[in-house]
Amino acid sequence: xxxxxxRQRQMCIRDSTSFYSHVFPLLQQFGYxxxxxxxxxxxxxxxxxxxxxxxxxxxxxxxLSWARIKEMADSGLVELASHSxxxxxxxxxxPQGNLIPAAVTHAYDPSTGSYETDAQYVARIExxxxxxxxxxxxxxxxxxxxxxxxxxxxxQLALDLSLIHI
Numbered sequence: 139x140x141x142x143x144x145r146q147r148q149m150c151i152r153d154s155t156s157f158y159s160h161v162f163p164l165l166q167q168f169g170y171x172x173x174x175x176x177x178x179x180x181x182x183x184x185x186x187x188x189x190x191x192x193x194x195x196x197x198x199x200x201x202l203s204w205a206r207i208k209e210m211a212d213s214g215l216v217e218l219a220s221h222s223x224x225x226x227x228x229x230x231x232x233p234q235g236n237l238i239p240a241a242v243t244h245a246y247d248p249s250t251g252s253y254e255t256d257a258q259y260v261a262r263i264e265x266x267x268x269x270x271x272x273x274x275x276x277x278x279x280x281x282x283x284x285x286x287x288x289x290x291x292x293x294q295l296a297l298d299l300s301l302i303h304i
Contacts (some may be wrong), residue, residue, distance in 0.1 A: 166213065218274050223267075230245060264299055267300055284304065
């Protein structure tokens with residue numbers, strides 16, 4: 139970890155409890171800044187319940203609490219970023235059932251045999267971005283300035299929407 143930190147000016151890490159217990163103390167010790175990318179849907183699951191994480195269920199307590207997220211952001215070393223609210227998943231993108239990152243494709247509805255319209259796609263992406271930002275700002279009091287795209291997948295329209303809503 140020390141070698142990679144010497145070459146970087148900033149780290150970007152997702153929201154597991156190991157960030158608080160292992161990474162945050164190092165940030166404090168060495169004064170390194172980091173970006174913490176939050177999937178707000180996971181954070182809204184009540185303690186004691188399960189979070190749908192990829193193809194598995196993980197205990198909610200394996201993820202950071204809003205109190206710890208706020209504590210780290212208040213330190214000035216951790217900037218909070220949106221990692222989306224509910225786009226950290228694949229959505230059905232065609233009749234064959236292929237799953238594509240949610241930010242980059244129009245959803246296919248097998249019950250109707252139709253695709254999401256352009257307007258529906260824009261509304262879904264905008265709604266997700268606004269919701270994620272609002273939750274982070276509400277729970278922490280810190281302004282969100284950064285979007286970290288799930289799977290690193292985005293298109294120009296999604297990027298343009300993030301510039302408006304993040």
